[in-house]
Amino acid sequence: MKKNWPLWEVFVRSKNGLEHRHFGSLHAADADMALENARDVYTRRSEGVSIWVVPSKHITASNPEHHGELFEPAQDKVYRHPTFYNLPDEVKHM
Amino acid sequence: MSEKEIKNLEALFDQRIARDEKIEPKDWMPEKYRKTHIRQISQHAHSEIVGMLPEGNWITRAPSMRRKVALLAKVQDEAGHGLYLYSACETLGISRDELFEQLHTGKAKYSSIFNYPTITWADIGAIGWLVDGAAIINQVPLCSTSYGPYARAMIRVCKEESFHQRQGYEIMMTLAGGSPEQKELAQDALNRWWWPSLMMLGPTDAESVHTEQSMKWKLKRKTNDELRQQFIDQTVPQADLIGLRIPDPDLKWNEETNHYDFGAIDWDEFWQVVKGHGPCNTERLSARIQAWEEGEWVRDAAVAYADKKEDKKLKKAI
Ligand SMILES: [Fe+2]
Ligand SMILES: [Fe+2]
Numbered sequence: 001m002k003k004n005w006p007l008w009e010v011f012v013r014s015k016n017g018l019e020h021r022h023f024g025s026l027h028a029a030d031a032d033m034a035l036e037n038a039r040d041v042y043t044r045r046s047e048g049v050s051i052w053v054v055p056s057k058h059i060t061a062s063n064p065e066h067h068g069e070l071f072e073p074a075q076d077k078v079y080r081h082p083t084f085y086n087l088p089d090e091v092k093h094m
Numbered sequence: 095m096s097e098k099e100i101k102n103l104e105a106l107f108d109q110r111i112a113r114d115e116k117i118e119p120k121d122w123m124p125e126k127y128r129k130t131h132i133r134q135i136s137q138h139a140h141s142e143i144v145g146m147l148p149e150g151n152w153i154t155r156a157p158s159m160r161r162k163v164a165l166l167a168k169v170q171d172e173a174g175h176g177l178y179l180y181s182a183c184e185t186l187g188i189s190r191d192e193l194f195e196q197l198h199t200g201k202a203k204y205s206s207i208f209n210y211p212t213i214t215w216a217d218i219g220a221i222g223w224l225v226d227g228a229a230i231i232n233q234v235p236l237c238s239t240s241y242g243p244y245a246r247a248m249i250r251v252c253k254e255e256s257f258h259q260r261q262g263y264e265i266m267m268t269l270a271g272g273s274p275e276q277k278e279l280a281q282d283a284l285n286r287w288w289w290p291s292l293m294m295l296g297p298t299d300a301e302s303v304h305t306e307q308s309m310k311w312k313l314k315r316k317t318n319d320e321l322r323q324q325f326i327d328q329t330v331p332q333a334d335l336i337g338l339r340i341p342d343p344d345l346k347w348n349e350e351t352n353h354y355d356f357g358a359i360d361w362d363e364f365w366q367v368v369k370g371h372g373p374c375n376t377e378r379l380s381a382r383i384q385a386w387e388e389g390e391w392v393r394d395a396a397v398a399y400a401d402k403k404e405d406k407k408l409k410k411a412i
Contacts, residue, residue: 003397004189004190004191005393005396005397007184024178024181024182024246024247024250025181025184026177026181027190029393029396029397029399029400030396030399030400030403030404033396033400040170040174041174041177041178044167044170044171044174045254061120063120064118064120064121064122065122
């Protein structure tokens with residue numbers, strides 16, 4: 001059977017001190033080629049100082065249908081935020 | 095899912111878009127949304143890729159090193175735009191091979207403008223100035239379209255387009271300021287590219303079938319006629335500035351509307367080219383097919399090499 005080049009996800013650090021950010025995806029036969037292609041496709045104007053490529057099939061993503069179970073529990077936990085606590089105005093530096 | 099449930103989901107979906115929420119690949123979406131997006135994004139990707147051909151034609155014959163590096167960089171950008179867009183399209187569940195298949199069999203369209211020939215160096219100037227100029231007008235509103243991957247691709251594309259238009263205008267400006275022969279070359283290119291560039295912004299609103307739905311999904315934010323008017327209003331003064339004449343005897347400034355009035359567009363020509371009867375339809379498509387077929391052994395060899403390396407790694411591990 002004909003084998004197509006697999007899909008890779010590309011992450012780029014735009015400068016030291018910043019995290020790698022998802023830039024997009026591309027096809028390549030192997031990791032070396034994926035890196036080279038990512039260089040040409042996503043960093044033609046000095047957009048990056050470091051690139052990660054990850055085979056797309058190795059990414060496990062949460063399902064949007066489970067949005068409620070996953071993320072709603074955080075919504076009613078206002079006590080995790082500093083503004084939940086009532087302090088007098090006279091208190092400084094807090 | 096029952097029909098009622100689907101209707102319900104569709105209503106929620108439309109509300110999300112109306113609230114300016116983005117739709118991401120794994121979100122539920124109406125089948126029509128998916129299909130329309132595959133059609134538009136792939137058509138857009140194909141246009142970027144086929145669009146390299148008329149300009150690639152002049153890379154080896156660019157008149158100076160400065161022009162050559164600029165044109166090479168521009169054409170490379172267009173390849174990049176095609177790749178961003180193919181990736182965005184694939185998130186909707188279609189494979190790259192299917193997309194190519196649709197292009198090569200003529201099932202998918204690309205922008206008709208690329209079916210016109212580039213017969214002189216001035217055509218490279220006219221393409222950058224007018225064709226990329228019209229493309230920018232089309233693309234800027236898409237940066238805020240509802241489908242996340244498409245919007246993100248468009249933001250990258252738009253950032254890169256500005257140089258394309260400026261290098262084209264600079265070519266036209268230089269020719270227009272040169273010898274009478276050079277100026278004539280620039281005028282001739284403008285004469286040939288002006289009307290196809292206006293057509294590039296799509297059929298008139300009265301004949302455009304997709305506008306209403308596309309507006310709702312933010313695939314379109316302005317109508318074709320509005321975009322065309324914007325293009326004309328901004329381009330005419332640019333032509334005046336370098337002493338070139340827009341090839342339209344009916345073109346004139348309208349004090350009341352604050353826009354240019356312009357002559358009738360030959361839509362017969364437009365539909366002829368769309369249907370495959372433009373000057374270069376056959377040539378463009380066969381160049382794409384040839385590149386794809388002749389590249390097959392390279393793609394296969396790369397896969398074989400990758401497999402072999404993988405095997406070696408596994409053997410070492412054992
Ligand atoms: Fe482009
Ligand atoms: Fe461009």
